[in-house]
Amino acid sequence: MPDFLLPDLGEGLTEAAILTWHVAIGDTVKVDQIVVEVETAKAAVEVPVPFAGVVSALHGEPGQLLPVGAPLLSVGGFAEPGVTVSSTSAGSGNVLIGYGTAPTTRRKRVRRVEAPAAPKAKAPGVISPFVRKLASDNGIDLATVAATGPDGIIRRADVEAVLKPSTPKKPAAKGKRIPLTGIRKTVADKLTTSRREIPEATVWVDVDASGLVAARAALNAKTDRPVSLLGLIARFAVAGLKKYPELNSRVEGDEIVLLDEIHLGFAAQTDRGLVVPVVRDAGELSTRDLSAAIGDRARTARDGKLAPADLTGGTFTVNNYGVFGVDGSAAIINHPEAAILGIGRIIDRPWVVDGALGVRKVCELTLAFDHRVCDGGTAGGFLRFVADCVESPVTALGEL
Numbered sequence: 030m031p032d033f034l035l036p037d038l039g040e041g042l043t044e045a046a047i048l049t050w051h052v053a054i055g056d057t058v059k060v061d062q063i064v065v066e067v068e069t070a071k072a073a074v075e076v077p078v079p080f081a082g083v084v085s086a087l088h089g090e091p092g093q094l095l096p097v098g099a100p101l102l103s104v105g106g107f108a109e110p111g112v113t114v115s116s117t118s119a120g121s122g123n124v125l126i127g128y129g130t131a132p133t134t135r136r137k138r139v140r141r142v143e144a145p146a147a148p149k150a151k152a153p154g155v156i157s158p159f160v161r162k163l164a165s166d167n168g169i170d171l172a173t174v175a176a177t178g179p180d181g182i183i184r185r186a187d188v189e190a191v192l193k194p195s196t197p198k199k200p201a202a203k204g205k206r207i208p209l210t211g212i213r214k215t216v217a218d219k220l221t222t223s224r225r226e227i228p229e230a231t232v233w234v235d236v237d238a239s240g241l242v243a244a245r246a247a248l249n250a251k252t253d254r255p256v257s258l259l260g261l262i263a264r265f266a267v268a269g270l271k272k273y274p275e276l277n278s279r280v281e282g283d284e285i286v287l288l289d290e291i292h293l294g295f296a297a298q299t300d301r302g303l304v305v306p307v308v309r310d311a312g313e314l315s316t317r318d319l320s321a322a323i324g325d326r327a328r329t330a331r332d333g334k335l336a337p338a339d340l341t342g343g344t345f346t347v348n349n350y351g352v353f354g355v356d357g358s359a360a361i362i363n364h365p366e367a368a369i370l371g372i373g374r375i376i377d378r379p380w381v382v383d384g385a386l387g388v389r390k391v392c393e394l395t396l397a398f399d400h401r402v403c404d405g406g407t408a409g410g411f412l413r414f415v416a417d418c419v420e421s422p423v424t425a426l427g428e429l
Contacts, residue, residue, distance in 0.1 A: 068211040223364035260320025265418035268428040294343030371395035
């Protein structure tokens with residue numbers, strides 16, 4: 030009965046949480062059939078099985094975290110007893126969502142990948158690698174744990190029962206508990222690292238965006254490739270980064286690295302939380318191409334189909350929080366980048382033009398920057414350049 034092991038998902042990922050099983054025990058599966066959807070720290074991934082047969086066991090429940098190399102499911106009626114087939118050795122050429130498995134022309138037999146050995150005092154039955162890790166991290170000898178599962182299997186609840194203190198404990202607060210895992214945990218870790226490591230400063234300015242709104246309307250009057258307001262401002266930001274390259278950098282040890290390419294990230298809200306898709310080589314794209322790329326990646330993000338590679342490698346981020354109906358925000362820099370440009374909502378406000386008070390389309394721009402890479406003069410110069418482009422899009426023509 031071969032075991033299908035959780036494959037190496039790339040991008041340095043070492044574990045994944047089960048989201049949804051697409052098969053059940055007793056189902057017949059064929060090569061490259063999608064059997065499970067898992068969530069890594071960067072994306073949700075549909076995983077195909079590399080061999081055919083009848084599903085005899087599912088090694089995990091939705092929400093359970095599994096390390097790479099742990100059994101995902103077992104398939105009977107296919108291989109010789111005692112043979113374990115991994116996803117990269119079974120001849121599947123299927124490409125995972127965001128990952129690839131190299132095609133092979135013949136089946137290759139590999140050595141069984143053994144789970145970490147349990148304490149030798151007894152031979153307790155433990156299926157889940159998570160249960161072993163929980164016991165190991167807390168110094169619990171599995172041989173001393175009373176098993177309540179079928180056939181003497183030790184469950185997570187059995188180990189947690191041993192962890193319960195002997196003295197009365199204050200009741201836990203009532204309410205819904207949401208595990209901090211997957212994409213949400215990755216975002217939390219990056220934001221925590223940013224606040225801990227980056228000496229952040231912020232500058233902001235109110236701008237008259239009436240010209241920007243009019244320019245967008247003119248650009249989209251007769252075209253099947255419309256330009257978004259975010260696409261326009263993102264293009265201005267890219268031009269600004271070429272004038273002020275210190276903001277397209279990162280700190281590595283005792284050095285500031287000015288990066289050659291501009292890989293533009295943008296914040297996108299999805300059902301699974303905040304993600305930052307990246308448009309690579311944004312400095313080489315036209316305004317329409319950049320706007321289209323942002324729109325395409327935003328839709329893919331909302332569908333949960335972004336690959337991990339689409340969420341890494343950014344050098345600068347724009348964040349349009351104006352879509353939430355707010356004017357400003359103290360945005361957190363997307364570590365290890367050096368700055369983030371925030372865009373508030375565009376709203377009618379009183380504004381003085383040529384000494385006369387009128388009503389204009391006004392927007393607040395905010396720049397949070399790493400004070401190690403530049404001073405306020407550079408940050409203010411960049412923000413003023415972007416603001417001038419917003420107020421007078423014709424100004425940007427010489428830079429695009």
